[in-house]
Amino acid sequence: MADTTTTEKSAEHTAEKVVPFEPKIIGFLCWWCTYAASDMAGTSRLKYPPNVSIIRVMCSSRVDPSFIMRAFAEGADGVLIGGCHLGECHYVSGNYKTAARIALLKKTFSQLGVEDDRLRLEWISAGEIRKFAEVITDMTEKVRKLGPLNWRENFEPK
């Protein structure tokens, strides 16, 4: 945490308040389940960190792996995919395809050296609002510990 604080910083900067690291997480949420859970969590006044920005898709299977790559490339520190429990996909079998795609993607990322906790796939049904809040909290904390990803600096060819 607060790893941006460095003693080398010039004296003029020390007067400035140090901004602690806030992870930026993109959540691709299925409209039928996890997105509905996020909605309900809100109306139920559940508290969870504000770090996840949500993009709604009709089914987790709409999430093109390229979106995840792009999210990281454009500055996300983590990506969460939320879908219906296996067997409960509104479109019958979409989430099985998601599961397969994410598994492949995780392998690629691990080869690149991107920490596993930065990409997370969760099955959260519309009713599981507590689980939703827990997942968001847990992921935010884990990514916070990992620090910024800085894809541009670390992974793109110079």
Added chain:
Amino acid sequence: MEETNEKLVKLTIDGIETEARKGETILQVAERLHIDIPTLCHYRFVKPYGACRICSVEVTIRGKSRFVPACSYQVRDGIEVQTRSEEVIQHRKMLLELMMARHSQVEVVRKLAHEYGVDTTRFEEMPSEGCILCGLCVRVCSEVVGANALTFVKRGTDRYVSTPFEGKADTCIACGACAYVCPTNYIKVEDIRDRKYVFSELSLGPTTPIHIPFAAAIPGIPVIDSHACIHMQTGECGICSKVCEPDAINYEMQDTFEEVDVGSIILATGYKTFDPARAEQYGYGRFDNVITSLEFEHLSHASGPTGGAFVKADGSEPKSVAILHCIGSRDKNYNEYCSRVCCMYSLKIAHLIREKVPDADIYELYIDMRCPGSGYEEFYNRLLEEGVHFIRGKGVEVSQMPTLATTTPAASNSKLYVKCEDTLLGMPRELPVDMVILSVGLEPAEDAEEVARIFKINAKGDGFFMERHPKLAPVDTLSDGIFIAGCAQGPKDIPDSVAQGAAAAAAAVSLIDAGEVALEPITSVVDEDVCTGCKTCLVVCPYGAITRDEEKGVAVINDALCKACGCCVAACPSGAISQRGFDDTQIEAELAALLMS
């Protein structure tokens, strides 16, 4: 009488000229003429036996008369029958006096004898144990049931009914037919294993093999329980088909599965009650007089096992009753939610008990009284006036012995002790009562999960079906054309269930009325110029909405079949498919906006 080609015989009974079919007995003809002839060993579904002779009548043929048993004597042409002549009466009186010597304690015999003015006997009394040896049980068991589990043993005055070799009858199927036909109630069916097979209990549960499912059932026609029906088990009996005049009994009928094409579906699959055996502290299943609210409903119902009498397991009337609210509800150990109906139905139960047992002590043990609704608070006030004791404190335990030092044990040892904390008095209490009623909460139906899966709808955290929106779409679900109503959606009382049902029906009808369905505006579309015809999308589409146009060598999406999941869009290696409203460029723009900083 029906027209038949059979030969008819002419006869007179008590001076009435009549005709009868050959082979009919005098008793059958007399019944048709509403002439009453007493019988004891006769039952119309077994062969005549002629054991008791009480049905004796006088028959005159060609000037000669004699006594014959009406139940077995077959009519002949030209006979004159007297069923009530002085001689016949004298004959029956003598038979009854003889019977009184052995069976004066048997009600049917005593009553019949009394009708004939015979109240004492001049013969030496040798009281029987109640069996008049009519043989009905033995004959029913072999002729009707086909089980042959009963037989006569020994002869003469030593004769009695027993099972073969006097042991446990292996062929007995516990149908109770013998007990049913026994005119003296001497033969009883009871206590097989830990279940009591008594008739009052039979009407509590699986009733008789053929029965109307319950009072006020719609349609109110009888059904046959194939597991209990003797005909279906042994091939015998078939009595119901013999007595059914319209010939409506069909033993061959099987379950059929029918497929119906519908445009919308309403799920109103209801609830199940909390099983109080899960909360051992309440003694349900251990103590006979701890019952659930639902069992009370059954017990107090006019068509229930006791005809509506409110009684304890031993048949006596309870003088004190505790009604325990919130069993399985508002309890972190079971269900956290409030079941909404239990406060009100507990009040109703108290009111019904007050009606049936006016001097009973009735206790309501509640956490909070929740009585919102039209007229509900007024009903609560009425109960207060009816002298019901309201104790604010949840019942926590039911035991057979007092557990608090402060409790004075009751004189009777059949009491149950209900422990609670009276939060208004600020002290623990223990109430000695005769009966405990557990107001069990409402839970999702047993198969709710499966039903939700089949209809592709969601359930809430508590397991009840989830509406599309709690305020704006309360009977819709996330699946188009599927609606929910009643307790399937969450605990609620009848007025609320009915209101929701009507709303769901209206919503379903409005779909039908419209006559057309709006297609998803967000379906996917293939860009023919980019598609390489690789067929990857054909495989991933769960709805088979994509085909390949062989002429053009490209994929084509059927708008009516596409449900707009977008799976194919993500799968297409050429990036040839886009989903309207969820276009790659749109999602990428969203991403860019969210990550801009």
